[in-house]
Amino acid sequence: MGITPPELRTVNVTRYVTPLREGGSLPAIAEADDDFLYVLKFRGAGQGPKALIAELIGGEIARKLGFRIPELVFVNLDEAFGRTEADEEIQDLLKFSVGLNLALHYLSGAITFDPTVTVVDELLASQIVWLDALLTNVDRTARNTNMLIWHKELWLIDHGAALYFHHSMDNWEEQSLRPFVQIKDHVLIKRASKLEEVDKAFREILTPEVIDAITSIIPDAWLTDRSFETEDDQRQIYSRFLNNRVANSEIFVKEAQNARQTLI
Template sequence: MNKLDVRTVNVVQYVQPLREGGSLPAIVKADDDFLYVLKFRGAGQGTKALIAEFIGGELARAIGLKVPELVFANLDDSFSKTEPDEEIQDLLKFSVGLNLGLHYLSSAITFDPLVTTVDAKTASKVVLLDSIISNIDRTAKNTNLLIWNQELWIIDNGASFYFHHNWPLWKNHLTRTFPLIKDHVLLPQATELDYAKQEITSKITPQIIKNITNSIPEDWLINQTDSLTPAQMRAAYTTYLNAKLGMVDALINEAKDAR
């Protein structure tokens, strides 16, 4: 089974919570001496948000967008026992095991569309990819983009693939476009969507998609309330992405009309 080369680290220090995030991510230190923004499996959307974050981030990386390194991060049960804040204590308790870390970009600032202009090719790739992965959370209110070293970095894809919150009906989404692209923060700059199509369809191959879905940790795919097996879920993500790439012209026309 071909997979991505994703590192696994162990969390050794809980540094501080990031309270601006709805799911209460935190800055942590790992045993490789790097800092990471940790997304917890015990947060509101559970491992589904981690899966969406992982797939979306690695697809963005595949098409040449800048994404912090994603790592699988082991959290043991010692952290919850020494945490005085009850909310954080519960989060840590329910997050023992494998979580998702994003390399911490020190001194990065939140992207502000009124301050920074993004070049048309980059904006178009972000817009079209977000349309493919049905990312509902890249708006002017909450851009989920950073500026670091004067470059645009992609973070927070956890609200993508929302079909996976209702597996019995997931196939209904295979032929749908993405009308919410009208709210995308980069849509006004996305004037090179045909270029973005060429980049995305040449770089996100069926094999790349399989490598990414094969790399999802097995225990992120096990949930007693879900009707599909882990293998069926991997196949569903793969089928979904291939279906969206097959209707990319419809997604482009929808984005052009919205702009």
């Protein structure tokens, strides 16, 4: 029996509320036709649809591993939205993002995680470090933790900078076997004392079937690399990259352990 792929809802933007200018790609808070607010990530932003692919894969892998992740939804953006926007930069962003985008449910009242205020237990810290080493996520540092505290619980957000191998996919196999040296800058690396325990548990969850099910939901419209004959050819590279990393996780686990030892 096959693994059922994640089911993301699709909503339509009804109101552009405000840009989030602290984000380099100008995400925005927007209202959809289900009356919820979302943090909307645009396919027309600097890194294009690859940032949305990383957000989608990273978020759904994290959810499968049991982390708290705001609901991800596909978002249709109508061409009419760009016509009434006064800011030319935002107007261009909206124009180049017509069609299918991605958004995270807006956690109203959430506060940015501060490691000097909130102590994360060593198991959870190890789990998050393992996840980010798998995904090659460079964006969970003390300067930019991409974690929120909402209702006294820790939530992970913003995986768009992960999977940076896909900006140069011709040597994906070599990149899949590289240690993730940037893990030394991870905000939780000092607390990650249980990486071997986490590695065993997470490898059992992230089977090839699970990873294939997650990558299967990448929309064709985002798979725009013309070096591949078909969208499915490109989609399969994501599966093969991630499956390679899981199968050889001792490489990035050892790197993380070594990084931690130099800091404690």
